[in-house]
Amino acid sequence: MIRALWTASTGMMAQQTHIDNISNNLANVNTGGFKKSRVEFQDLMYQTIKPAGASTAAGITRPVGEQLGLGVKVAGITKMHTQGSIIQTGNQLDMTIEKDGYFQIQMPDGTTGYTRNGAFTKNNNGEIVTVEGFLLEPGIQIPDDAVEIYVGRDGTVSVQIGNQNQMQELGQITTAKFINPAGLESVGGNIFKETSASGAPQVGIPGEDSFGAIAQGFLEQSNVQLVEEMVNMISAQRAYEINSKAITTGDEMLQTATQLKR
Structure with a gap:
């Protein structure tokens, strides 16, 4: 008893x-x-x-x-x-990754964080950042006179300057994936950190080699x-x-x- x-x-x-x-x-x-x-x-x-x-x-x-x-x-x-539901926002800096991959974020301590939350914006320098102000990696700076921003499915970021018809390419967003995503450490703010259990990140071009493509103007919601x-x-x-x-x-x-x- x-x-x-x-x-x-x-x-x-x-x-x-x-x-x-x-x-x-x-x-x-x-x-x-x-x-x-x-x-x-x-x-x-x-x-x-x-x-x-x-x-x-x-x-x-x-x-x-x-x-x-x-x-x-x-x-x-x-x-x-697992992937959450996708909603369309129409915001030019909102992005979602279809299937596998994580956006890379530069943390204040210099390390790299990983997130599925693609709600990005610009800081006072025109750099693409998260809502907390953490820089997207690789860093991309949007010119002040850019009137349109285009993000390709392969992560290529281009802008239209003023009345120019020709697009100006600024850089390319790469994403990371892990052998064991369940081993990632949650640190809050929708950000994960690499651990020995997750394995080292594999960085690649969206849409290639099993990396999920990027969709502009969409956001991934919670999978709850x-x-x-x-x-x-x-x-x-x-x-x-x-x-x-x-x-x-x-x-x-x-x-x-x-x-x-x-």
């Missing part, structure tokens, strides 16, 4: 983490380029009372053993890097599905309740045992 109390408590703690994760997913349902997370559970160690295959006093081999599990734990929280998260929340809540019921039942059994002498 004491074992039941501790086992059920692990279930309650695991489901609390599950609810925390669902809450974060729901909070970011309208966050552009956000990637939802999924909690992975794993059973804990087992207490072997009688091993399978052991011989009985009569010399018979036991076909099954006796093992009691000691609960559950959170093995990890996995980021799901409201109905799915609500179902997960109900399931987690019921699992939390049933584990709490197991603790209550174990307590009642202990109370009954302590009253046997009366």
Whole structure:
């Protein structure tokens, strides 16, 4: 009965983490380029009372053993890097990557961050930046007299200057992809960082060699599905309740045992 109390408590703690994760997913349902997370559970160690295959006093081999599990734990929280829905904005500096790839962002500490949020703008120098002011890599500067901005599907950025009919090419946006995107570290602001688990970034031209092409005037939305998260929340809540019921039942059994002498 004491074992039941501790086992059920692990279930309650695991489901609390599950609810925390669902809450974060729901909070970011309208966050552009956000990637939802999924909690992975794993059973804990087992207490072997009688091993399978052991011989009985009569010399018979036991076909099954006796093992009691000691609960559950959170093995990890996995980021799901599936593509979110795409909306058309018409903004010349809004971009989305179709399928695989991440925009490269220069962070304040000089390192490179990676994002799927293509809501870009210009700073006071005409450079393409994120809404936080982080520079897009490779850096591209838009002239003050540019009247139209064109971003090709291969990331080529061109502008029309004044009344000139000829387009002026400014540079090319390259994107990065990873062998294991789930291993990327989330640092907030829709930005990921490379880790040893994700592997080194592979940088390439959009639309070539399995790199996703760029679509101008579109934005990728969060890949959170409201109905799915609500179902997960109900399931987690019921699992939390049933584990709490197991603790209550174990307590009642202990109370009954302590009253046997009366």
